[in-house]
Amino acid sequence: MSLFITLEGPEGAGKSTQARRLAAWLRSAGYVVTELREPGGTAIGERIRAILLDDDHHEMAAMTEVLLFAAARAQLVRQVIRPRLAAGEIVICDRYADSTLAHQGYGLGGDLDELRRITYSATGGLEPDVTVLLEMPVAAALERKQRQSGDAWNRLDARTIGYHERVAAGYRAVRAAAPARWHTIDATAGVDDVARRIEAAIRPSLDRVAGVCRPSERGPS
Ligand code: TYD
Numbered sequence: 001m002s003l004f005i006t007l008e009g010p011e012g013a014g015k016s017t018q019a020r021r022l023a024a025w026l027r028s029a030g031y032v033v034t035e036l037r038e039p040g041g042t043a044i045g046e047r048i049r050a051i052l053l054d055d056d057h058h059e060m061a062a063m064t065e066v067l068l069f070a071a072a073r074a075q076l077v078r079q080v081i082r083p084r085l086a087a088g089e090i091v092i093c094d095r096y097a098d099s100t101l102a103h104q105g106y107g108l109g110g111d112l113d114e115l116r117r118i119t120y121s122a123t124g125g126l127e128p129d130v131t132v133l134l135e136m137p138v139a140a141a142l143e144r145k146q147r148q149s150g151d152a153w154n155r156l157d158a159r160t161i162g163y164h165e166r167v168a169a170g171y172r173a174v175r176a177a178a179p180a181r182w183h184t185i186d187a188t189a190g191v192d193d194v195a196r197r198i199e200a201a202i203r204p205s206l207d208r209v210a211g212v213c214r215p216s217e218r219g220p221s
Contacts, residue, residue, distance in 0.1 A: 001208040002085035004126070006096040009134035010168060011157055012145030013187040014194065018134065019094045021195040022202065026090055031209060034084045037094040038072065042079050045072035053154040060155075066104045066115065070122040073097065077123050090209060097123060098131060098174050103156075106170025107163050127181070130205050132198055133171055134187035138164045141187075 005022070007015040016037065023035045039049040048068050051057065073096070084091050097119045104110045138161060145157060175182040183201035187194055 006128040010141040012141035013134035032089040041076045048072040074122040102170035107167040136187040
């Protein structure tokens, strides 16, 4: 059996740092782990990412944005995620389909049912086994992101605080629809604390991969 883990939450909540930490923790225990980010994770997806984030693309229509995220995801699922899961490995993805519902749905006001249909076509219905939601107040997350990004502030970062508040509420609504796979972690704690809480949340799911990916005898500590 395999394990598909996604990380979600606002920009600046530390998802990419925590994805790296989680992957390192699992690898140290002998699991085979693939780390990915959305949009991206494939050569085609990284080119789509550049189009999506380009600051000059102010004229991008909401549906174009939706379909580009879906196109990158379709490629990632077929080229990487499904094959790795079929090999019994662990896949960690920094953002996935819940980001589309939260951002293009709740954030931009897109039709949720239509977004679900498009997402289903892109993923073939592949859903994460576990989703970690890193939660922190929107203003603090944006401030952190701005501090870290400097000149790398992109087209999507530049959206209003109202947009980011709607996205945060969107995550809560999406989580409420399938609470079993979600683990909500307070991202305002220190990096080490957050990492430990994520590890504790993931640990019970490792039973799914035990025996396939050669965990060390005592498992991750
Ligand atoms: P990135 O710089 O990777 O931000 P983060 O570190 O917060 O993930 O840029 C990805 C951006 O794309 C981010 O603003 C969220 C947005 N996004 C969507 O709007 N919809 C989606 O489906 C996905 C996957 C990402």
